[in-house]
Amino acid sequence: MDLLEREPVLAALGTALGEVAGGHGRVVLISGEAGIGKTTLVERFAELHGHAARVLWGACDALFTPRPLGPLRDIAETLPGPLRTLLDTEVSRPAIFSAVLDALRHEARPTVVVVEDLHWADEATLDLVKFLARRIEQLPALLVLTYRDDELGARHPLRRVLGDLTGGRAIRRVPLSPLSAEAVRTLVADRGVDPVALHQQTGGNPFFVSEVLAAGGRGIPSTVRDAVLARAGRLPASGRTLLEAAAVIGARIEPKLLAEVGQDVDQATEACIGIGMLQAQGDGLTFRHELARQAILETIAPPRLRALHRQVLVALLAWPTSDLARIAHHAEGAEETEAVREFAPQAARHAAGVGAHREAAAQYARALRFTHAVPPVERARLLEAYAEESSILDQLGEAITALQEAVTRWRVAGNALKEGETLAAVAWPLVRSGRNAEAEGASRQAIALLQAQPPSRELGRAYRIQAHLRMLDRDRAQALRWAGKAITLAERFDDAETLAAAHIVVGSATLVAGDVRGRTALERGREIARSAGFDSLVGLAYLNLGSACGEIYRFDLAEPYLRDGIAYAIEMNLEHAHHYMRAWQALIRMYQGRWSEAGEAARAVTEAHDVSAVGRIMALVALGRLRTRRGDPGAAAALDEALELAAQTGTLQRLAPVRTARAEAAWLDGDRERTLVEARAVYDLALRHRHAWHTAELTFWRRCAGERVALPAWAAAPFALQLRGDWRRAAAAWGKLGCPLEHARALEDGDAAAQVQALEVLDRLGARPAADALRKRLRAEGVRRIPRGPRPTTRAHPFGLTSREMEILQAVAAGLSNARIGDRLHISAKTVDHHVSAILTKLDVPTRQEAARVSRQWQTDGQHGEAPPTK
Amino acid sequence: MPRYIVERTFPNGLAIPPNAQGAQACMTVVGVNAQAGVTWVHSYVSDDKKKTFCVYDAPSPEAIRKVADLNKLPVDKITEVRVLDPYFSM
Numbered sequence: 003m004d005l006l007e008r009e010p011v012l013a014a015l016g017t018a019l020g021e022v023a024g025g026h027g028r029v030v031l032i033s034g035e036a037g038i039g040k041t042t043l044v045e046r047f048a049e050l051h052g053h054a055a056r057v058l059w060g061a062c063d064a065l066f067t068p069r070p071l072g073p074l075r076d077i078a079e080t081l082p083g084p085l086r087t088l089l090d091t092e093v094s095r096p097a098i099f100s101a102v103l104d105a106l107r108h109e110a111r112p113t114v115v116v117v118e119d120l121h122w123a124d125e126a127t128l129d130l131v132k133f134l135a136r137r138i139e140q141l142p143a144l145l146v147l148t149y150r151d152d153e154l155g156a157r158h159p160l161r162r163v164l165g166d167l168t169g170g171r172a173i174r175r176v177p178l179s180p181l182s183a184e185a186v187r188t189l190v191a192d193r194g195v196d197p198v199a200l201h202q203q204t205g206g207n208p209f210f211v212s213e214v215l216a217a218g219g220r221g222i223p224s225t226v227r228d229a230v231l232a233r234a235g236r237l238p239a240s241g242r243t244l245l246e247a248a249a250v251i252g253a254r255i256e257p258k259l260l261a262e263v264g265q266d267v268d269q270a271t272e273a274c275i276g277i278g279m280l281q282a283q284g285d286g287l288t289f290r291h292e293l294a295r296q297a298i299l300e301t302i303a304p305p306r307l308r309a310l311h312r313q314v315l316v317a318l319l320a321w322p323t324s325d326l327a328r329i330a331h332h333a334e335g336a337e338e339t340e341a342v343r344e345f346a347p348q349a350a351r352h353a354a355g356v357g358a359h360r361e362a363a364a365q366y367a368r369a370l371r372f373t374h375a376v377p378p379v380e381r382a383r384l385l386e387a388y389a390e391e392s393s394i395l396d397q398l399g400e401a402i403t404a405l406q407e408a409v410t411r412w413r414v415a416g417n418a419l420k421e422g423e424t425l426a427a428v429a430w431p432l433v434r435s436g437r438n439a440e441a442e443g444a445s446r447q448a449i450a451l452l453q454a455q456p457p458s459r460e461l462g463r464a465y466r467i468q469a470h471l472r473m474l475d476r477d478r479a480q481a482l483r484w485a486g487k488a489i490t491l492a493e494r495f496d497d498a499e500t501l502a503a504a505h506i507v508v509g510s511a512t513l514v515a516g517d518v519r520g521r522t523a524l525e526r527g528r529e530i531a532r533s534a535g536f537d538s539l540v541g542l543a544y545l546n547l548g549s550a551c552g553e554i555y556r557f558d559l560a561e562p563y564l565r566d567g568i569a570y571a572i573e574m575n576l577e578h579a580h581h582y583m584r585a586w587q588a589l590i591r592m593y594q595g596r597w598s599e600a601g602e603a604a605r606a607v608t609e610a611h612d613v614s615a616v617g618r619i620m621a622l623v624a625l626g627r628l629r630t631r632r633g634d635p636g637a638a639a640a641l642d643e644a645l646e647l648a649a650q651t652g653t654l655q656r657l658a659p660v661r662t663a664r665a666e667a668a669w670l671d672g673d674r675e676r677t678l679v680e681a682r683a684v685y686d687l688a689l690r691h692r693h694a695w696h697t698a699e700l701t702f703w704r705r706c707a708g709e710r711v712a713l714p715a716w717a718a719a720p721f722a723l724q725l726r727g728d729w730r731r732a733a734a735a736w737g738k739l740g741c742p743l744e745h746a747r748a749l750e751d752g753d754a755a756a757q758v759q760a761l762e763v764l765d766r767l768g769a770r771p772a773a774d775a776l777r778k779r780l781r782a783e784g785v786r787r788i789p790r791g792p793r794p795t796t797r798a799h800p801f802g803l804t805s806r807e808m809e810i811l812q813a814v815a816a817g818l819s820n821a822r823i824g825d826r827l828h829i830s831a832k833t834v835d836h837h838v839s840a841i842l843t844k845l846d847v848p849t850r851q852e853a854a855r856v857s858r859q860w861q862t863d864g865q866h867g868e869a870p871p872t873k
Numbered sequence: 874m875p876r877y878i879v880e881r882t883f884p885n886g887l888a889i890p891p892n893a894q895g896a897q898a899c900m901t902v903v904g905v906n907a908q909a910g911v912t913w914v915h916s917y918v919s920d921d922k923k924k925t926f927c928v929y930d931a932p933s934p935e936a937i938r939k940v941a942d943l944n945k946l947p948v949d950k951i952t953e954v955r956v957l958d959p960y961f962s963m
Contacts (some may be wrong), residue, residue: 598942601935625935634934635877635953770950808885845894856890 005046006185006208008039011176015047018174019055019144022112027138029167033151034178036293037209037226040148043178044116047146055144057114062122064253064292067349067365069327070126070358073117074102081105095126095357099133106143113143119292120149121160126358128163129575139172151177159360162611180206189215195222209291216278230297236277244270245279248287249298250310250335252328255280255287262317263310311335326352327361334368342372347384354391357575363391363400370404382411386424389431396578396612398431405431419460422452426464433471434578436615436650445471459500462491466504473511476654476691481511499539502531506543513550516694516718518559521547541571541579549586549620553655554695555718555739557590564590581607581617588624589659592631595742595767600628608640616656619647623659630667631743633770637667657684658696665703670771677707694718701725724748729756743769750776754785761789810837814850815857876914876956879927879937880949886922905943909936 005012011032018028032040048057058080060073069075071089078086085101106113117123117131134145154161167173181189186204187197189211203222204210213229214222217236223229234245244265248255251263261267271287274280279294280287289295302310315332318324319341326349333341350365366388373381385408392400405428412421426448432441445468452461469484485507492501509524528543544567551560564583571580585607591600607613607621622644629637641664648656661684668676681703688696697714698721704711705725713725720739724732724747733748733756742763749760757780764773780788813823820834827834838850847853889895906913914928931937934951941948 598935598939601933601938605933605935629934632934632938634938634951636875636934768948856892856894 005039005042006188007179007181008043008046011043011178012047012050014174014176015144015146016051019051019112019114022142022144023054025142027141027143027145027172029135029138029145029147029173031164031167031173031175032146032148032178033175035152035207036150037207037291038178038180039208040178041118041291042208044118044146044148048114048116051114055112055114056109057116059116059118061118061253062120062124062127064119064122064295065327065331067327067331067361067368068122068124068127069325070124070353070356070361071098071130072124073127074098074130077115083108095129098356099130102130102134103137103141106141109142111142114146115143116146116148118148120147120163121153121158123160124353124358125159125360126353126356128159129357132163132166135167135173157611181208181211182206186211209293213294226293227297227300230294231301233277234279234298237273237279240266240270241273241277245274245298246302246306247310247313248274248280248289249295249302250307250332251314253288253292253295254283256285257287259314259317260287262320263313308336312338315341327365330365330368334372339372342369343376346372347387350387350391359391359394363388363395363397366391378411378415379417382408382415382420382424385411386427389427393431396614398435398614401431402428402435418451418455419458422448422455423460423463425451426460426467429467429471433474434614434616436647436652436656438471438474438652442471457491457494459491459495459497462488462495462497462500465491466500466507469504469507469511473507473514474653474655476514476693478511478515481507485511498530498534499536502527502534502536502539503542505530506539506546509543510546510550513546514553514693516554518551518554518556520550521559524550537574538576538579541567541574541576544570545579545582548583552586552590555593555720555741557594557740560586560590577612578614578617581610581613582620585617585620585624588621589627592624592628593741593744597628597632597768600624604628615647615650619644619651619656619660622647623663627663627666630663630670631767631769631772633670633774641667654684654687654691654693654696658688658693658700662696662699662703665700669703669706670775674707677703678709681707689714692716695721698722698725720744720748724751727751742767743772746772754780754783757785758787758789765789765791807837807841810834811841811853811857814838814841815854817854874910874912874930874932875953877929877931877934877937878952878954879929879941880952881925881927881947882949883923883925883947887918887925888922902944902946906940908943909940911936911940 015030018030022028032043034040058077060076063069063072075089078089083105085105088098088101106115115134117127120131123131131145131147134141138145149160181201183198183201183206186201186206190197190200193215195215200211200214200222203224204214207226210226210229213226213233217223217229217232223232234242237245244260247260247263247265251259257267257271260271271280275282278290281290311332315329315336315338318329318332326345330342330346330349333345346365346369350362350369353359353365354362366384369384370388373384385404389401389404389408392398392404405424409421409424409428412424425444429441429445429448432438432444445464448464449461449468452458452464455461465484466488469481469488472481472484485504488500488504491497492504505523505527509520509522509527512520512523524543524547528540531539531543544563548560548564548567551557551563564587568580568583568587571583584603588600588603588607591597591603604621604625607617608625622640626637626641626644629635629640641660644660645664648660651657661680665677665680668680681700685697685700685704688700694716695718698717701711701713701717702721702725713722720732720735723735729748729751733745733752736745736748746760746763749756749763757776761773761776761780764776777788809827810823813826818826820831820838824831824834841853842848842850845853845856847856889898903913910932912930914930916925916927918925929937937951938948
């Protein structure tokens with residue numbers, strides 16, 4: 003088929019390749035629905051530029067669970083060097099990725115790397131794409147990625163990658179449009195088909211159009227599937243059988259495999275190629291389009307489908323090397339329980355090994371579908387492995403269900419140690435889902451069960467989890483008690499993981515109680531985890547160091563932990579830790595008055611996919627407080643959602659930040675009643691936990707709303723000082739902590755000079771509601787010389803003329819000379835001359851007459867404000 | 874996407890000439906807005922040109938403030954709004 007209406011896209015690809023030759027790597031994303039012609043386009047591009055560039059080709063599988071790094075395997079086949087061996091020996095992912103970089107760098111010509119059908123990509127491939135795209139500017143490579151944009155649901159993993167690939171000149175997006183009616187008319191030529199009806203029925207989809215034309219009938223089938231089947235209907239019986247076997251084999255079809263499943267390859271293949279259903283590609287065959295393969299697959303009756311899968315499975319098992327994911331796929335299709343039981347877990351471990359956790363989880367899920375009747379121990383281990391992969395993917399519901407079943411299986415197997423360990427383990431996904439009461443129940447039950455046995459490593463783990471729950475509940479004494487028990491057992495049984503985790507709990511519990519010495523234990527836990535290679539614990543230590551220092555307003559201490567922690571989390575792909583620390587960064591920036599940065603950080607979390615509830619709560623609090631303080635819309639929406647999520651956790655750690663933020667919002671709305679409701683809601687809880695900061699702030703809002711409520715002696719100093727009337731020292735304390743708004747709020751309680759100073763701070767911050775209220779109060783109190791309002795540091799004028807320049811321009815327009823203007827404004831003629839040159843430059847006009855004309859135009863034309871001029 | 878009214882004050886009055894320079898100034902603002910998914914629909918300007926009421930479509934108030942910073946435009950107040958059409962049922 004001729005390539006119609008693709009010249010602009012080919013030209014764009016050519017331009018990008020030219021830039022690559024000039025030393026700047028590029029990524030081109032080609033998107034469009036199935037059959038729009040993505041592959042055809044890239045093939046034509048490769049044909050046109052194959053002499054000037056090396057072209058490497060990889061495609062993602064349409065398998066339900068694709069091969070990890072499948073496209074890279076395709077590429078390695080055609081590439082000299084160590085990459086292929088590396089992939090077969092299953093070394094670590096960083097080693098594989100850097101080998102890819104080497105392969106791209108050590109080539110004189112530019113390399114075009116094509117990865118097709120990215121919407122089917124496994125997780126490791128998506129990571130590879132991100133990895134390359136982030137470095138593309140320095141690589142002599144053009145990365146061409148194709149995907150179906152109409153098949154990406156809101157939570158499709160490719161979305162996150164596409165979101166990542168933004169900004170800069172290095173990344174181009176090329177959506178392919180359907181063919182025009184004119185192009186369809188060209189294709190129809192003198193065939194007896196109505197081109198207008200064909201264009202309408204096919205929506206201009208090139209594959210659909212060509213299928214209809216190839217089928218050769220007079221009517222137009224209503225779907226692309228019907229069109230494909232009409233074309234296949236022209237095959238003899240042997241060709242039809244071969245086509246079905248080929249469809250089961252997959253996207254790439256080895257003729258050897260076709261022969262082994264009993265097909266008469268030569269003749270039947272000939273026929274299939276003859277009518278354009280199959281095409282030769284390298285040593286193998288492919289369908290002309292995946293849509294055609296799917297259409298054929300759907301027509302095969304279930305018993306025959308099972309039989310074909312079984313034949314393929316038997317053949318693949320006889321081969322010396324076969325891909326595990328592929329074997330598992332056919333084993334499931336053949337409903338061969340034993341083969342699934344053997345190969346799906348192997349495929350899962352392999353996928354997990356290269357970081358393809360989504361595929362690993364899918365393979366374990368496949369194994370679980372076929373192993374309901376296996377011995378309980380085997381089933382329990384599969385469930386645990388599945389739960390682990392699900393946790394990594396933040397699919398907490400899946401993890402909880404699997405672990406709960408595993409508990410039952412270990413009980414049936416009579417293994418109390420494993421039963422207790424698994425019971426304790428289920429508390430963690432429960433607490434991350436905000437189901438704290440259930441988590442507490444599971445943890446207690448685990449301890450009771452394990453304490454009935456001799457001391458064990460498992461009991462140490464259960465103690466640690468209980469300590470963690472107590473810490474999250476801000477119950478320092480109990481947290482330290484349980485962590486102490488955990489440490490004793492962890493040391494006795496040489497369990498580095500529990501030891502590190504227990505130190506992290508001790509440090510966090512100490513820190514949030516306001517004792518900065520807690521950092522020592524946290525840093526110790528982090529280093530134990532680092533040397534034992536527990537990445538996610540290292541991330542957890544950073545997360546707790548940053549957020550706990552933040553919770554006690556020690557932003558100076560929190561900042562470096564968050565900065566290093568975020569960098570670590572990104573490097574290690576720890577999504578949860580990354581999002582949670584970003585949310586805390588947003589909160590801290592909000593307190594520090596760095597509001598644009600706070601907004602960016604908070605939105606980065608609220609707009610990301612798969613953010614855990616706790617990360618989202620903290621980001622929403624930051625966003626809600628920021629909007630409240632700026633007087634921007636959307637504060638209530640953010641804080642309502644935060645409250646809903648926090649209520650599910652039932653913990654002070656989540657509820658207090660939300661309630662204090664809501665109290666502040668109600669207060670600025672002038673709603674005393676609501677301020678009281680919010681500030682009272684978790685007051686008792688805060689008091690019970692002796693939380694110095696939450697208790698102090700909640701008391702502050704209750705007092706603001708006119709309630710006489712006692713202030714505990716241990717309440718945090720800056721709030722306490724202010725409530726005791728010592729506004730001077732309160733303001734100083736807030737200043738020292740780096741909280742300008744709180745600083746101003748303390749000054750508001752002072753004398754007229756302090757109040758005016760407060761107003762200046764509020765104006766500078768852009769804290770409009772607080773500034774408006776204070777201004778009103780000062781006027782009512784008769785204070786003189788109230789600052790007039792935020793000085794517009796921004797340009798008052800699109801050309802950036804200063805007010806002095808505006809003044810001079812008006813005088814110029816009035817026809818005055820520089821000397822006269824100077825006299826009038828009490829400046830020298832020379833200074834006026836400088837101003838006039840500046841005006842001419844800014845207006846981009848050659849003469850003062852021209853500037854005068856522009857000025858008069860503004861004067862006479864009242865219609866043109868900020869609106870674009872009419873043409 | 875939510876719609877907002879953005880109020881701005883220009884103490885020296887705002888002026889955009891109805892010529893190529895004015896068009897250029899507007900297009901610069903529009904280009905910067907696009908980076909954050911913000912669309913300037915149109916504006917109403919007070920008679921003394923010191924106050925503008927600008928209608929914007931934007932993903933969030935933060936996005937409006939971000940592009941305002943980049944465009945060096947002042948922001949007094951952002952209000953989220955919905956259309957009320959008095960002739961809807963006629």
